[in-house]
Amino acid sequence: MNDSQRCHPTLSLPDKGQIQLTSQTPLPAHLLAQLETLLSWEVKQTVPLSLMADFKAREDLFQLAKLLQSHNPRLAGNHILIKLRKDQALNGSPPKTEPFQWWEEAQPLDVWLEKMEKESFLFLLQNEAVTFAAQPIYQLDAAHSTAELYGYELLMRPMGLAQRPDQLFALARTMDLHVALDALCRQKAIELSMHCLPGNVKRFINFLPTAIYNPEHCLRETFATIDRLKAPADLFVFEVVETEAVQNICHLQHIFDTCQQHGIQVALDDVCSGHNTLDMLIALQPHYAKLDRSVISHIDTEPHQQRLVSALVDLCATYNITLLAEGIESEEEWRCLKSLGVSLGQGYWLGRPQLLNPA
Structure with a gap:
């Protein structure tokens, strides 16, 4: 194709x-x-x-x-x-x-x-029939009632289809159309976020590295959308998401470098999930590292998870990487992560995704 x-x-x-x-x-x-x-x-x-x-x-x-x-x-x-x-x-x-x-x-x-x-x-691709939900990301250095909003993660929602986003991307792969779907999602996430979200918060937007086979070419329209909307590039954080292991770190580094040349920050998702290793984190040195939910779940009662996160806090400080905890689902988890020095957090306990309405 x-x-x-x-x-x-x-x-x-x-x-x-x-x-x-x-x-x-x-x-x-x-x-x-x-x-x-x-x-x-x-x-x-x-x-x-x-x-x-x-x-x-x-x-x-x-x-x-x-x-x-x-x-x-x-x-x-x-x-x-x-x-x-x-x-x-x-x-x-x-x-x-x-x-x-x-x-x-x-x-x-x-x-x-x-x-x-x-x-x-x-039909969805032709009619650009995707919308987004925004899940808040908070700074963890204040009481929950006064926690400062830091940004939002934009989560794709297909319109009129029963499939979950992961099922839709799996189908797109079988049709060799994941490149088109990923590009559409980036464009719509940027546009909706500028219409619906506060102007001074970060926007975390997911992308598939396998869909960006040539960063300069594949991201051209994405950068053009940001320019067309006169949006500050540093509002955007492009976040790697991939269900399988990243096969080519050099290619991913090329994507990161291209984004940063245009003023866009980058994030590595699912750190400590098994395939996103500490070696990869050190090699890529993204602006943000997002801890996998498996490390966060019940961390308040699991000393070995606390030791791991504490070590990650120190490592990220060494490389000037901001650590973000995903999937916080209880006050106990939030308090523990805060005490360990994790900078940012998101999860159902802090705020559920809300569908964006551009009206």
Whole structure:
């Protein structure tokens, strides 16, 4: 896939047309009622069952897929087939007079649902249908009631899709579109944060290093967005997130260097999670190091975790790295981290993510 295809994927679904669903066995009555409501089908339970309806927008198909997915795999034994037909007058063309022609062969339900999952993701990319929730980050050197707000982490939320963000990125990888999704998320996070958040707080924005195969090229639009909004570059902290080990530290260092050349700070996520080791922390020397939740959980009752965090506080001070504790879920954890000298914290006890509303 070339750069243009990565950035401008296209949908293969028709904008409107007809859909036919056939089943060799009866469908559940409550599913039939939902189908009637969704696509105005007049449904009669027959065997074999054959339903046909118009759809006026791709969103109708996505809603149908979502409904059928909610009943899957209970429908697996029904031998359901689905096929689509393009609208004959699509794009203003005159209606065709030849016999009825289906656009595609009938597909089993599982195959069709898998296809629709990918098509709905492409629709999300084309329509930039992502928004963000912001979770506050506080300084830990004051009482909880007077803790000073330091910044927010921007957490992506897909609009209209059931997948979690990690599932969406996993799907994007299978389609070689994680580059486009990561770029879209950076752009939207910057734009929403400047519209919705206070002007003087840090914005922590996640990125996948594997999606930035060429930092100068892949980050060009990101830097242009910051310039277009006349936003101070030092408000932004680009945070590495990756579920697997970083394979190429030199490449990650190149990304960090490119960000810093544009005045953007960087953070290493999930420190002490297993693959983000202290050697990597020392080699990269980011502005921020975010402690993995596994180190924070019940730290107030675990002396070995306290010793580890205390050593990390000293190490980060040596390299001028600000330490941030993620996943603080109790007052006891907060008090312990504060006493150990951790500078920043976030977690449900301090504040839950809140959806940003640009209205």
